[in-house]
Amino acid sequence: MPELGETGRQAENLLRASVFLPPRQDGLTPYRRPLPPGSIAGEDEALTTNGPALLVTYGSQRKLMTLIQGTGEQRLWRSDDGTVIATDGARVVATAGTVTSLAATRFDSPDPLDDVTTLLDRPAAARRVVDLVPANRDTDRMRFGVSLECRLRAARVEEGLYVEERCGGGARFLNRYWADPETGAVWRSEQWVGIDGRPLLIEVVSPPSN
Known part of the structure; x- marks a missing residue:
């Protein structure tokens, strides 16, 4: 596990059971994935959620998740069926209740997503290590210390700022983020969390007040 220097940062989120109980594109043109039908009857139900x-x-x-715990930019979200994700800012750093759980995320430098507006002028690199655990806890399929090397860049599009994050190393994938052009707040994203071919599509219905 990397040591954290004064200018470095280590984001590690171990989700414990006690918390849960009670086509590839080479350019910067965003692809909008249609939302499939799911457990939520309609958008109106999501929009009337308190908090x-x-x-x-x-x-x-497709699940509606509400905030159950938050300290600064680190937050836990939970759906009615017990699926939980942990976020640090816009980044999903841990999951539970999915086919493969993202058990931990560790950075050895600041996360460029902390300020996406700077990516317009300066593409950035990020290195992180993740731990992946299957839902059945099969020890042969657990993967610890998966190292990822990622490059992020941004462009202005009609919807605001669009960010692509291409990663390689222990896994290859493309993350996408849509953000407010002035504040840099991410309101929509598609993020790999260890589930092959099925990124999490996350849309902010009601943001934390902070």
Whole structure:
């Protein structure tokens, strides 16, 4: 596990059971994935939710998640069926209740997503290590210390700022983020969390007040 220097940062989120109980594109043109039908009857139901909430889709599953715990930019979100994701700012850093759980995320430098507006002028690199655990806890399929090397860049599009994050190393994938052009607040994203071919599609229904 990397040591954290004065200018470095280590974001590690171990989700414990006690918390949960009670086509490839080479350019910067965003692809909008249609939302599949799911457990939520309609958008109106999501919009009437009290408090901070996210609409999360992966595969054929679509879930409304509400904030259950938050300290600064680090937050825990939970759906009615017990699926949980942890976020640090816009970044999903841990999951539970999915086919493969993202058990931990560790950075050895600041996350460029902390200030996406700077990516317009200066593309950035990020290195992180993740731990992946299957839902059945099969030890042969657990992957610890998966190292990722990522490059991020941004462009202005009609919807605001669009960010692509291409990663290689222990896994190859493309993350996408849509953000407010002035504040840099990410309101929509598609993020790999260890589930092959099924990124989490996250839309902010009601943001935390902070």
